[in-house]
Amino acid sequence: MKEQAASLSDERIAYLEGLVRQGRTAAAVFTQCTQQDVDRIVKAIVLAGLEQAQYLARLAIEETRLGVLEDKAIKNMVATEFVYDYVRDKRTVGVIREFPERGLVEVAEPIGLIFSITPITNPTATVLFKCIMAIKTRNAVIFGPHPKAWRCCQEAIRIMYEAAVKHGAPEGVFTCLDSPTIDDNVYLMHHKDIRLIDATGGPGAVKAAYSSGKPALGVGPGNTPVYLDKTADLDMAVVDIITSKTFDNGTICASEQTVVIDDEVYDAVLKKFAELGAHICNEKETALLGRTVINPETGFMQPMAIGQKATDIARFIGLSVKPHTKLLIAPIQGVGPEHPLSVEKLFPVLSVYRARSVDEALRVCMDLNHLGGLGHTAVIFSRNDETIRQFSEVIDAGRIIVNSPGSIGALGGVYNDMVPTFSFGCGTGGGNSTTDNVNVYHYLNIKRVARRTQAHMWFRVPNQIYFNMNAVENLRQFPSRATMLVTNPALERLGLVDVVRRSLPPQTLVRVLAIPDAEPEVKVVLEGVEALNLHRADQIVALGGGSVIDAAKIMKLMYESPEADLEELAAPFLDIRKRVVQYPTGRTNQVRLIAVSTTSGTGSEVTPFAVLIDKQRGRKVTLADYSLSPDVAIVDPQFVMSMPKGLTADTGIDCLTHALEAGVSIHSSPYTDSNAMQAIRMAFKYLPIAYENPRNVEARSMMHNAACIAALAFSNASVGVNHALAHAFGARFGVAHGRANALMLPHVIAFNASVPTKFMPSPNQRAYVAHKKYAMVADLLGLGGDSVAAKVQNLIAATEQLLDRLEVPRSIADLGISKEEFERAMPDLAKIAFDDPSWRSNPRMPLVSELVELFWSAYRGRGPGKGVSVSEQFTAMEWSCV
Amino acid sequence: MTTSAVWIQVDPEHVVHALQEAVEKMNHGEAEVVLDFSSVPRIDPGAVAAMEELAGLAAGRSVQVVLRGVNADIYRVLKLVKLAQKFSFPA
Numbered sequence: 021m022k023e024q025a026a027s028l029s030d031e032r033i034a035y036l037e038g039l040v041r042q043g044r045t046a047a048a049v050f051t052q053c054t055q056q057d058v059d060r061i062v063k064a065i066v067l068a069g070l071e072q073a074q075y076l077a078r079l080a081i082e083e084t085r086l087g088v089l090e091d092k093a094i095k096n097m098v099a100t101e102f103v104y105d106y107v108r109d110k111r112t113v114g115v116i117r118e119f120p121e122r123g124l125v126e127v128a129e130p131i132g133l134i135f136s137i138t139p140i141t142n143p144t145a146t147v148l149f150k151c152i153m154a155i156k157t158r159n160a161v162i163f164g165p166h167p168k169a170w171r172c173c174q175e176a177i178r179i180m181y182e183a184a185v186k187h188g189a190p191e192g193v194f195t196c197l198d199s200p201t202i203d204d205n206v207y208l209m210h211h212k213d214i215r216l217i218d219a220t221g222g223p224g225a226v227k228a229a230y231s232s233g234k235p236a237l238g239v240g241p242g243n244t245p246v247y248l249d250k251t252a253d254l255d256m257a258v259v260d261i262i263t264s265k266t267f268d269n270g271t272i273c274a275s276e277q278t279v280v281i282d283d284e285v286y287d288a289v290l291k292k293f294a295e296l297g298a299h300i301c302n303e304k305e306t307a308l309l310g311r312t313v314i315n316p317e318t319g320f321m322q323p324m325a326i327g328q329k330a331t332d333i334a335r336f337i338g339l340s341v342k343p344h345t346k347l348l349i350a351p352i353q354g355v356g357p358e359h360p361l362s363v364e365k366l367f368p369v370l371s372v373y374r375a376r377s378v379d380e381a382l383r384v385c386m387d388l389n390h391l392g393g394l395g396h397t398a399v400i401f402s403r404n405d406e407t408i409r410q411f412s413e414v415i416d417a418g419r420i421i422v423n424s425p426g427s428i429g430a431l432g433g434v435y436n437d438m439v440p441t442f443s444f445g446c447g448t449g450g451g452n453s454t455t456d457n458v459n460v461y462h463y464l465n466i467k468r469v470a471r472r473t474q475a476h477m478w479f480r481v482p483n484q485i486y487f488n489m490n491a492v493e494n495l496r497q498f499p500s501r502a503t504m505l506v507t508n509p510a511l512e513r514l515g516l517v518d519v520v521r522r523s524l525p526p527q528t529l530v531r532v533l534a535i536p537d538a539e540p541e542v543k544v545v546l547e548g549v550e551a552l553n554l555h556r557a558d559q560i561v562a563l564g565g566g567s568v569i570d571a572a573k574i575m576k577l578m579y580e581s582p583e584a585d586l587e588e589l590a591a592p593f594l595d596i597r598k599r600v601v602q603y604p605t606g607r608t609n610q611v612r613l614i615a616v617s618t619t620s621g622t623g624s625e626v627t628p629f630a631v632l633i634d635k636q637r638g639r640k641v642t643l644a645d646y647s648l649s650p651d652v653a654i655v656d657p658q659f660v661m662s663m664p665k666g667l668t669a670d671t672g673i674d675c676l677t678h679a680l681e682a683g684v685s686i687h688s689s690p691y692t693d694s695n696a697m698q699a700i701r702m703a704f705k706y707l708p709i710a711y712e713n714p715r716n717v718e719a720r721s722m723m724h725n726a727a728c729i730a731a732l733a734f735s736n737a738s739v740g741v742n743h744a745l746a747h748a749f750g751a752r753f754g755v756a757h758g759r760a761n762a763l764m765l766p767h768v769i770a771f772n773a774s775v776p777t778k779f780m781p782s783p784n785q786r787a788y789v790a791h792k793k794y795a796m797v798a799d800l801l802g803l804g805g806d807s808v809a810a811k812v813q814n815l816i817a818a819t820e821q822l823l824d825r826l827e828v829p830r831s832i833a834d835l836g837i838s839k840e841e842f843e844r845a846m847p848d849l850a851k852i853a854f855d856d857p858s859w860r861s862n863p864r865m866p867l868v869s870e871l872v873e874l875f876w877s878a879y880r881g882r883g884p885g886k887g888v889s890v891s892e893q894f895t896a897m898e899w900s901c902v
Numbered sequence: 903m904t905t906s907a908v909w910i911q912v913d914p915e916h917v918v919h920a921l922q923e924a925v926e927k928m929n930h931g932e933a934e935v936v937l938d939f940s941s942v943p944r945i946d947p948g949a950v951a952a953m954e955e956l957a958g959l960a961a962g963r964s965v966q967v968v969l970r971g972v973n974a975d976i977y978r979v980l981k982l983v984k985l986a987q988k989f990s991f992p993a
Contacts, residue, residue, distance in 0.1 A: 045950045048982035052944040052975045132982070191947045 027203045035198070036207055039162050042192035043133040044213045047160035049190040051130055055113040061155050061187045062107065068183035069100040069148040069176070076144040076179075079172035084140050086327025091268035095145035095442075102433040102440040103149055107156050107460055116466070123471035128464045130158040132215035135208045137229070139221045141271035141327060141366060142442055143169035144176040146220050149442040151180035155189060157463040162214075163196045164205050166221065170196075202228075209234060218458070220443045230451060237458055239443055240450020242273040243364045243393025244426050245385040247411055248289060249378070250282040252401035256423065258292040260401070261370070264425030266346050270367045271327045274397040274419065274430030274444060277364055278352065278371040278388050280381045286374045290349070298347040298370075299330070305339055306350040310360035312337040313369060319357055321365050330368040355387035364392055378407060382414055389415050394449030399426040418447050418455030432457050475783045476597070479691040479736050480646050482626050487655035487725055489717070492616060494654065495523040500559035500612070502529045504552055506572040507563040508537040511618060516659055520563050520616060531555045537564075539633045540571035542586065548575040549582075552611070559612045562650070563659070565671070566622030566757075569615045570630035573648045580607040586632070590641040594860055603645040615650035618659040620710075620723040621671025621758055623678060623731020625653035633751075642747075642857060649735070655728045657721040665711060668723075669826035670758030672707040675727040676700065676822075677761040681740035682733035683797065684772055684790040685861040686782040692737035697800055699730035704801055704818070708825045740862035741853075742768040745874055748852040752845055753837060762828040763835075766816050767877040769794060773812045776864035790863040820882045831881020842879055849875055907934035914942045921952035928956075928965050935960070940971025950983055957988035966990055 028036070053061075069076075077092035111117070117126040134154060138146040143165060154161045165173035174196045181194040197204050205225065209217055209232035217236040219229035226238035248257050265276045281289050294300050301309060313325040313333065325333055330348050334341040341348070352371045355362040361371045375381035389398060398417040402408050412420050421429035424436060432438035441457035454462065486494040503524060507517050512534055521530055533551050535544050552560070552575060562572030577584055581604035593599035615625035624630075628646040663671075679699035682692050703726050709719035745768070746760035755763075773791040791812055798804075798811035803818050805811035829835055832842065853859075853871045866874070908927045912920040924935045945953075960967045968990045972980070980986040 042947075045947045045983055048979040049945065049947050049950060051978055051982065 028207060032204070033207070036204060036211075039195045039197070040133065040208070040211055040213050043160040043162050043195060046190040046192035047130065047132045047158075050158040050160060050193065053113070053158055053188070055111060057188050058113055058156060058158060059108070061184050061189050062104065062152060064187040065151055065155060065180045065183045066100045066104040068179050069151070070097060072176075072179050073097045073100065076148075076172060076176050079175055080144050080169065083172045084143060084169050084327070086141060087268040087271050088266075088329075092145070095142060095268060096148055098431060098434065098440065099145040099149040099442055100152070102431075103152050106433060106440050107152065110156070110460055112156050112460055112464060113158065116464075123473045125469040125471075127467040127469055128157070129467050131463060131465060132159060133213055134159050134161045134216045134218055134463070135205075135211075135214045136161050136163050137205065137217070137219040137221045137225045138163060138165045138169070138173055140166040140169045141273070142220075142268075143173050146442045147173050147176040148180065150218065150220075151177070151184070151194060153458075153460055153463050154194070155184055156460050159463055160190075160193045161195075162208060163194065164200045164208065165196065167200055170200060206232075216463075218443065218463075226451070235453075237443065237445070237454070237462055238452050239273070239458075240395055240446030240452055241364055241392050242275075242277070242396035242444075242446075243362075243388055243391055244274055244277045244397045244399060244417075245388035245393070245415070246276045246279040246399040246426065247381050247385050247402070247407075248279050248281045248285070249381065249400070249402040249404060249407050250284040251403040251407070252285070253403070253423070254285060254289055254292060257401035258289060258296060260423075260425040262293070262296055262298065262347055264427040264429070265370050266330070266368050267425070267427050269327045269329055270365065270369075270427075272427035272431070273364070273366065274421075275366070275427035276370060276399060276425075277393070278355075278362060278373060278384075280373045280375050280384045280388075282378075282381060283374055283376050286372075290372065293347070293349055296346070297342075297344055298349045299334070299339075299341040299345045301339075301348060301350045303351075306352070306361065308337060308339060309348065309350050309369060313365065313367070314360040314363060316360070319360065319363060321363065321367070325365075325367045325369075328367050333367060333369065355384060355391055362388060362391060378410075382410060385411065386414055389417065393417075395446030395452060395455060396444060396450060397421065397426055397430045399424075399429070416447070416449045418445055418450075419457070430457075473783055477687070477689050477691075477784070479689070480628070480649070481732050481735065482649050482651060482653050484651070485626065485653045485655060485728065487728065488721060489657055491654050491656040492520060492523045492658070495520065495561070495614065496525055498559065498612065498614065498652065499525055500528045502531070502555050502557045503559040503561055504548075504555055504557040505530055505532045505561045505563060506548065506568055506575065507532065507534055508568055509534045510537055511563055514662060516563060516618065519658070520561060524561070528559075529555075531557075535568065535571055537567065539567045539631055540574065541633050541635060545571055545574045545578065545586075545632070548572075549578045552579040552609075557611055559614065561614045561616060563616045563618060565617065565619035566624040566631070569617065569622070569624035569650070570632070572613060572615070573624075573630040573650070574632065574643065576611055576613045577603075577643075577648060579611060580604075580609050582608055586641075586643070589643055589645075590632070592855065592857055596644065603647050605647075612652070613650045614652040614654065616654040616656065616659060617724070617727070619663060619667060619671045620660050620720070620727040621674035623675065623727050623734070625650055625655065626728055626731045627735045629735075644857070653728065655724050657717065657724045660720050660724050661715065661717070663714065663720075665714065668711050668714065669707075669828060670756045670762070671727065672703060672710065672723055672758070673762040673765065673823070673826065673828065674758035675723070675730045676703040676707065676819075677742050677746075677758075677765055678734040678739060679703065679726075679730035680765070680769070680797070681742055681862070682730065682737040684793050684863050685734075685737040685740060686780050686785050686863055687861045688733075688737040688793075689784075692733040695729045695733035696737070697797065699726045699733060700797055701800055702726035702729070704822060708822065711826050738861035739858045740768070741771070741859040741864070741866050741871070741874070743858035744853045744856035744862075744866075745871065745878070747856050747858065748849045749832070749875070749878075751852070752849060753835070755835065759828065762823055762826075763832055763878045763881075764874065765823070766819050766882045767874055769812070769816050769819065771866075771870070771874060772862070772864050774864075777867055777870065778865040780861075780863060780865045785863070788863065823882070829881075830883045832875075832879040833881060837879075839879070842875075846872060846875065906932055907936060908932045909936045909938065911938045912942050917942060917945055917949040918952045921949065921956050924956055924967070925959055928959055928963060932965065934966045934968065936968040936970055938970045939973070939976060942971075942976065943973065945976055945979060950979065950985070953980070953985055953989075954983075957985055961988065968992060
């Protein structure tokens, strides 16, 4: 500030400080006004300005000697009446917009004290416009008019101020610098109490505003190119261009500067210009104009020409024209310093260029655009929508005016529906922060009041699920010409394939594809797709456990959408609704997928997931999309009666883990909870029976249903950190998925029931409830406990007992994995587990260090003396209520 | 010198007058001035100027000026003109 004040006297600084203090107080007091207050004042000042439109125009002409009285009066009327028409119904105080369906409200906040620079070319209209903007938005303004337009601006400000204060605006709401200087401007631009600089003026003022480090609105210089193509309405175009370019003697910076005309209509257009009062310069005259109205040293227009009549300019440079000549038209052959008339000319001199093709025309327009007019305004006259589109794409202009006058068109509200303004934002091309027609919203800070939204939830399951003994017979109701029966060799040997084959409608052409009994690799899937194509299948029946059904899901995907890129589809995501990679929707083939499950664990027959083995990277890749869900699920216990004991245990624990993780998931809902709780209850009751008495039909049937029901829950609520750990560990050490889950399960319950180090951000979670949900499970299982803590501990103990009964090893160490080997694997395990999408729905966000600790807990294992328990317990009060 | 407090009820129509009265009381040696704004819905630039004067005077004489019943709109004005920190606002 001291630096800026160096050239100012103490008296001048005191004067400027007084203006700032006055404005700051007015702005502060103004914040108390209501919308009704503001609208009343705005109407009053608009009427005051409108009434004095001609008077102010005369003052401007007398002082500046620029422009045309009648046009300046019209500008003043546009600046009041048209601007009022735009702002009258706009809410600018308090709540200005509401989006109830999105929980969003926008609240207007005044900016405070604005320092506003106004130009010589449109002095009073700009003042009137800015006064209306300021009152409508409850801001105070210190005006810094162009020194050569100071008196008319001061009078315009006085008229607006008196009307404003009379109708309730605070005193000091508008002030005007007395005898403004550049030093004053610089001082105010850097003043801490000036909140915004609104600089409508020459490039120097605008640059100073942006250099001040303050928020600023500034316009940029223009050099409006016009493309007049052969399809245009030539009569209209010529009248519009003359109207615009001669309006106020061309002082509006959006006015036309060079018209690029298609060769086919060039002569006709020039003839029309001449008929309507334009003087078409010959080569010598053009050269003369170029030497005189453009400063040969700077390449900019000569100030003496700005806003002068065509006849006066002609007389001044010694050019002979008819007495009523409106416009001087100068043909040019190119754009750039060697063609002086290709720059901005704020007077009635218009350049024209003959273009031999659309491409040439666009090139020249771009050259003009880049020669000092970036971001400002461009005009096109054409009936060809494609040309208009092309022009709009290649020209960098905040306003592209179509089939109408540039200057009046850019002002908005007259020839088009743009916002009326006297300040044109020129975007970054013009060194501005906006391309908008500056309006009331640029004079406001808009606050967004964002209410917590409730995330959209869903419960998506296959259309049809058939369950209980002999449910497979329902296959008869699905007609098919060619069915591919995907299975594995073991099931074929057991005769289960024949059971399915017999259940299909008799006319069905069935081909059996037996794939290895292991999690599918890409190669297996691609071979399956080839077989589907050869067989021209319209139905896939997947008979098997998770591996077979997952393989069939991916085969279906690739068969229906051969362009699908598995690598891309496996891309990680945080929220399935916002994922980057979308699954294909267009289908080349269409095929029905019926899943007949032969294990009671994965629930793959109803899930939207499929797991592939990525052998190269030594990990599992999870595909997830509801388009992967089978169309029909058959949950028939006859297919699991011969399941080996180990498989029964592993898959059963997988089922239990699904249900427990879905139950505490951040995506859990009453819909998924009911399924999760039921599945947990069934698994605890029937899994040990099925394990110990494999031929017990009821237990097998219940576990088969439990697996499917748990899958309905986790298909919609997802799983959690237990699965992330198990995926990483299982892939690295070749341990079956269910068994890997089992090794982690008690430790993960304890982990989730502890006070989280980090919560998982989710609008669905209104409170941390994982521990309480585990207690609910304990209650459901009748485990007892007089507090949430005791119930959780009882659940952990019951889980450990179940695992013991199923003869699951108690620790990773019990699998024969040495500590050293495990330690070596740990960095990879932790990284892979952290990359696994499964934990994204876990109630507690795991830190990498916590994943490591969980792995080590599982390594040490469960059981007597191991003390798997909640580490950091919630307070007694938290624990007391379920 | 005795210390005492004075209570001034601010009339919404005569805010500046009440503030001038506070200045007078201060000049008479009051150690604390309480201005009750509870019936004042808004203030104008004149009131702000009077409050600036009052705050300056109070600071020079170590007098505490307490503003009671100031609504949020007026408090916001005082914050914007950086006067809020010069007064006390009882809970």
